Structures are given as C-alpha cells and as structure tokens.
Amino acid sequence: MTVTDAEAASRKEEISHSHLYKVTGLSSSNLEKLAQEPESDFEEAISATGYGWFNVVLLLCTLPAFWSAVSITSAASYIFTRAQCDMELRLHDLGTVTAMSYIGMISSAMVWGYVSDTLGRRSILVWGCLSSGLVEVVAAVSQSFTMLLIMRFASGFLFNGPFAVLISYLAELHRADLRARVILLSSFFFTLANTTLPLLAWAIITQDWEFTLFGGGMVIHSWNIFLLATAMVPILTGLAAICLPESPKFLMSRGRNDEALEILKKIYSWNTGRPAETYPINRLAQEKHPQRGRGLKALQGGVAQLSPLFRPPHVAWLLLICVAHVCCMFGANTVRLWYPQLAAMIGSEGNASLCSAIAPQPLVDEAAGCTPIQTDMLTYLQNAVVGAGSVLTYGIGGMLINRCGKKMVAGVCGVVGAVFVGLLPLVGSSSFPVVAIVTTALALTALCSASLSSIAVDLFPTSLRVMAMAVFLMMGRMGTISGTIIFPVLIDFGCLPPFLTIAAALMACGVACFFLPKTTLKRLE
Numbered sequence: 001m002t003v004t005d006a007e008a009a010s011r012k013e014e015i016s017h018s019h020l021y022k023v024t025g026l027s028s029s030n031l032e033k034l035a036q037e038p039e040s041d042f043e044e045a046i047s048a049t050g051y052g053w054f055n056v057v058l059l060l061c062t063l064p065a066f067w068s069a070v071s072i073t074s075a076a077s078y079i080f081t082r083a084q085c086d087m088e089l090r091l092h093d094l095g096t097v098t099a100m101s102y103i104g105m106i107s108s109a110m111v112w113g114y115v116s117d118t119l120g121r122r123s124i125l126v127w128g129c130l131s132s133g134l135v136e137v138v139a140a141v142s143q144s145f146t147m148l149l150i151m152r153f154a155s156g157f158l159f160n161g162p163f164a165v166l167i168s169y170l171a172e173l174h175r176a177d178l179r180a181r182v183i184l185l186s187s188f189f190f191t192l193a194n195t196t197l198p199l200l201a202w203a204i205i206t207q208d209w210e211f212t213l214f215g216g217g218m219v220i221h222s223w224n225i226f227l228l229a230t231a232m233v234p235i236l237t238g239l240a241a242i243c244l245p246e247s248p249k250f251l252m253s254r255g256r257n258d259e260a261l262e263i264l265k266k267i268y269s270w271n272t273g274r275p276a277e278t279y280p281i282n283r284l285a286q287e288k289h290p291q292r293g294r295g296l297k298a299l300q301g302g303v304a305q306l307s308p309l310f311r312p313p314h315v316a317w318l319l320l321i322c323v324a325h326v327c328c329m330f331g332a333n334t335v336r337l338w339y340p341q342l343a344a345m346i347g348s349e350g351n352a353s354l355c356s357a358i359a360p361q362p363l364v365d366e367a368a369g370c371t372p373i374q375t376d377m378l379t380y381l382q383n384a385v386v387g388a389g390s391v392l393t394y395g396i397g398g399m400l401i402n403r404c405g406k407k408m409v410a411g412v413c414g415v416v417g418a419v420f421v422g423l424l425p426l427v428g429s430s431s432f433p434v435v436a437i438v439t440t441a442l443a444l445t446a447l448c449s450a451s452l453s454s455i456a457v458d459l460f461p462t463s464l465r466v467m468a469m470a471v472f473l474m475m476g477r478m479g480t481i482s483g484t485i486i487f488p489v490l491i492d493f494g495c496l497p498p499f500l501t502i503a504a505a506l507m508a509c510g511v512a513c514f515f516l517p518k519t520t521l522k523r524l525e
Contacts, residue, residue: 012468039286040281040284041285042249042252043176044265045155045260045261045284046173046174046248046249047175048279048280049264049268049271050268051178052270054271055173057270058170061237062166062170062186062189062237064233064236065125065129065237065241066166067192068159068233069159069163069190070195071197071233072159072234073102073156073480074194074336076097076101076152077094077337077338079205079223080097081344082222083221083223089145094341096149096485097142098484099481101155102478103481104152104155104157105156107153107157108156108158108161112124112164112470116161116164116165117453121169121172121246121250122241122247125165125169125237125241126238126242127510128159128165130161130235130238131158132159132162133233133235133238135151136151136230136234138151139227140225141150141220141221142224142272143218143222143356163473164470166186167457167469168247168357168469172184172247172455172462173247173249179457180401180451181401183453183457184447184450193387194336194388195386195387196378196387197230200230201380202380204222204225205223207222208222208504209223211226228380245261248260248264252287255286257283260284261282284389287462296340309467309468311482314460314464317459317516318460318468318471321472322475324516325456325473325475325476325509326475326476327509328506329483330502331417331503331505331509332446332506333480333483333484333508334447334483334502335441336386339386343382354424354427355425355495382431382435386442390438401451405518406518407516408514410448411448412510413444413448414510415506415507416444417444417448417506418443418504418506420501422500424441424499448509451513452513453469456469457469486498
C-alpha cells in the first residue's frame with residue numbers, strides 16, 4: 001500500500017497533536033502559548049523574588065552556623081588556662097588540640113564537597129550540623145587528653161561539610177548585586193561570635209565549678225560546661241536548617257526546574273507578601289538534562305563531575321586562590337587562636353610586654369605542682385575587643401567591595417595587615433598597643449578572607465562550586481594548622497621570628513590577590 005507525501009504529513013501531524021495531548025493534557029493552542037513564554041535564567045529568577053523577610057530569616061537561621069565554626073575551632077584557646085592542670089597539658093598541647101579540629105576538616109573536605117554537589121545543600125546543613133553538635137557534647141565531657149583529641153577531630157570532620165555548603169548556599173539565594181555584601185555580612189557573624197565567645201568563657205570558665213558523676217568516674221569542671229554550652233549551637237543550627245528550602249540554583253543545575261520554580265515562588269511570596277501565583281516568571285531555563293540521576297546514580301557520576309575542576313581553565317584559578325587563602329589563614333588564624341593564651345600570659349608572673357610574655361620559659365614548675373594561669377575579666381574583655389574590631393572594617397568593606405572590586409579589597413587588606421603584624425614585636429610594655437594592633441590586623445585579614453570567599457564563589461560553576469569551596473577551605477585550614485604548630489616552635493628563636501613569618505605570609509597573600517580575575521557583580525554560572 002502506497003502512502004502519498006501529503007497523507008504522511010497529515011498523519012504525522014495528527015499523531016503529534018494526539019500524543020502531546022495525552023502526555024501534557026494541553027491542547028495545541030495552549031502548547032503554542034506555553035512555547036511562546038520566555039525562559040528566565042537563575043539570575044533573573046532570583047532577582048524577581050526581591051529582598052525581604054525570607055532573606056532576613058535565612059541570615060538569622062545561618063547565624064548560629066558561623067558561631068559554631070568559631071567555637072569548634074577556637075574554644076580550645078580559652079579552656080587551656082584551666083584544663084592544663086586537670087589534664088596535665090603543656091603549652092604545645094594547645095596547638096595540637098586546635099590543629100586536630102582542622103585536621104578533621106581537611107580529611108573530610110573532598111568527601112563533603114562531592115556529596116553536597118550531588119545530593120544537595122539543605123540535607124548536608126541539617127545532618128552535618130546535628131551530628132557535629134552531638135560529637136561536641138561528647139568532647140565537652142572528655143576526661144582525658146586523648147579523648148579530647150579524638151572528639152575534636154571527629155567534630156571537625158563532621159562540621160566541615162555544612163560549613164563548606166553554607167557559603168555557596170547563601171550565595172545561591174541572593175542576586176548578584178547583593179551576593180558579595182551578604183557574604184561580607186556573614187563574615188560579620190564571625191565577628192559577633194569572636195566577641196561573644198570570650199564573654200561566655202569569662203562567665204563560665206572563671207567559676208570554680210566541679211561536679212562528680214557516676215560515683216567519681218567522671219568529673220565535670222567549669223571548662224567542660226563551657227564546651228557543653230558551645231556544643232548546643234551546632235545542634236540549634238541543624239534544627240533551624242530543617243525550616244530552610246533547598247537551593248533553587250542547585251535544583252536547576254540538576255534539571256529539577258519545577259521544584260526550583262516552586263521554591264522561588266515561595267521566596268517571592270515571603271518577600272513581597274503577594275500570592276505565589278503572581279510571581280512574574282513561569283519558565284526557567286534548562287541548565288541540565290532533566291534525566292540526570294539522583295541518589296546512588298548521582299554519586300556514581302561524581303568522578304566525571306569533579307574532573308573539570310582540576311583541568312584548565314579552572315585549575316589555574318583554583319591554585320592561585322588557594323595559595324592566597326593558605327597565606328591568609330596562616331597569618332590570621334595563628335594570631336587569632338594564640339592571642340587568648342598570649343593575653344593571659346601578658347602581665348602574669350611579671351610579664352610586662354608581649355616579648356617578655358612569649359620568651360621561652362617553663363609553663364609549669366613540676367616540682368612545685370601545677371598552678372593554672374590566673375585570668376580575670378580584663379583578659380576576656382581584651383579578647384572580646386579584638387573580636388569586635390572587625391565591625392567597622394566590614395561596614396567599610398561592604399561599601400567599597402562593589403566600587404573598588406573584590407580583589408583590590410582583598411589585596412590591600414592583606415598587605416596592610418602584614419604591616420600591622422610586623423609591628424607587634426616593637427610595641428611597648430602596655431597591653432593597649434598590643435590589643436589595638438592585633439584588633440586592626442585581624443579586622444583587615446578577616447575582610448581579606450571574606451573577599452577571597454566571595455571571589456571563590458563567583459569563579460566556579462554551580463556543579464563545581466561546593467567542591468571548589470571545599471578545596472579552598474581545606475587549603476586555608478592547612479595554613480591554620482601550619483601556623484598553630486609552627487608558632488610555638490618559632491618562639492624558641494626569639495620574639496621577632498614568629499611575627500615576621502606571619503607578616504611575610506600575609507604579604508604574599510595580598511600580592512597573590514592582585515593576580516586574581518575580576519568577579520565583581522559577575523553572574524553565577
């Protein structure tokens with residue numbers, strides 16, 4: 001039987017319309033209208049949601065996550081003055097305890113980045129924070145140095161995932177002109193945590209509390225209670241994250257545009273107070289094929305997903321920004337993590353200046369028994385002032401970052417921060433110039449770090465962003481570990497070597513920043 005061309009075309013058209021009607025339930029005229037509706041990319045879609053209550057609630061829900069990041073890495077700096085006798089600790093043990101948290105973070109960096117780039121942001125925030133908080137509770141009741149080390153490692157391992165996700169998650173829920181400022185604002189949360197943590201330490205650690213449990217099998221001191229209080233914060237973060245939506249940018253990158261559109265509509269309704277149906281965008285651009293695997297299939301495709309990060313053009317920028325971050329964290333966190341101990345040493349046992357405080361000397365006279373370093377409110381207030389010093393810097397940085405450019409802000413802060421750290425050995429006998437210089441240096445390096453984080457978010461596409469951030473943060477933590485371990489070693493060579501080494505690292509960071517690409521107001525890929 002022969003079929004003419006005209007008949008074949010007619011039959012093809014009938015089958016096509018019938019098939020489309022059965023699949024979609026729409027008539028050909030409605031399908032034509034749907035096809036004529038413009039597609040909007042992510043930047044247009046997120047901009048259409050506006051800025052309002054959702055963004056405020058989002059920042060409030062993520063605030064405890066930043067507080068957790070500070071407490072997990074810094075709490076050991078405050079417990080040492082009391083725990084040194086309870087656990088028979090020496091000065092270099094402080095660097096070891098602090099380093100264990102960062103070693104845990106480094107060991108899990110690739111794992112968390114891989115999982116979050118395939119399974120989503122929200123689930124990592126929820127389960128990572130909850131599990132980290134539970135481990136912190138166990139660490140808080142540690143009865144031996146070995147147990148404390150193991151728990152600090154486990155806590156760092158578990159918390160690294162949520163923290164790596166957090167920056168990308170915030171960036172993906174704000175439009176381009178607000179993205180850098182929001183990341184700077186999130187850095188202000190670090191400042192808030194660095195200010196309140198020493199005040200909490202003063203309120204708890206200085207108390208002569210001691211409780212015996214289980215017939216004397218467990219003794220809880222004031223520093224245990226301090227760690228227990230800080231452990232509640234990551235648990236609170238995990239509970240708060242349950243109420244947050246998945247990142248619509250992540251969903252679009254997986255071809256799940258319908259889910260992304262529903263979330264965008266809810267954000268729009270929260271921000272504007274209007275019905276979700278009035279959201280002006282009805283179709284999202286297809287970024288990935290909708291048949292992309294989920295669950296185990298998504299994990300199996302991870303190797304292919306990661307390989308572009310370590311090939312041109314991404315690998316060169318990844319290497320450069322990681323070098324800058326290593327140097328920044330080497331300088332900033334070494335000063336930040338050791339300052340509480342230095343502040344406690346200055347003025348004690350006749351130490352009238354910074355150099356005399358860090359001069360090589362036995363911390364504990366074994367023949368006379370263990371005598372803890374006595375701290376008062378002034379010691380913790382100095383730490384609070386140092387932590388609060390970044391407030392003004394972040395305010396100025398928020399105004400300059402879009403005008404001057406992120407890499408310019410990061411580079412200048414790195415160079416100027418290096419100059420201030422280099423001045424530390426030259427200060428007089430008063431603690432005031434030490435506090436002023438440390439506050440200024442940490443404020444500048446914090447702004448440098450925040451700018452680098454913002455650049456890192458913009459440099460890489462969505463499918464690689466969290467993995468790139470995980471590598472970025474991992475390298476920064478390697479710088480922190482190096483600094484906290486090298487600092488007490490360099491002290492044995494005198495007052496100048498530790499601070500000049502830190503200044504050289506910050507100077508290298510500032511110079512490297514000037515070679516980074518311009519990403520100010522760049523649209524997310």
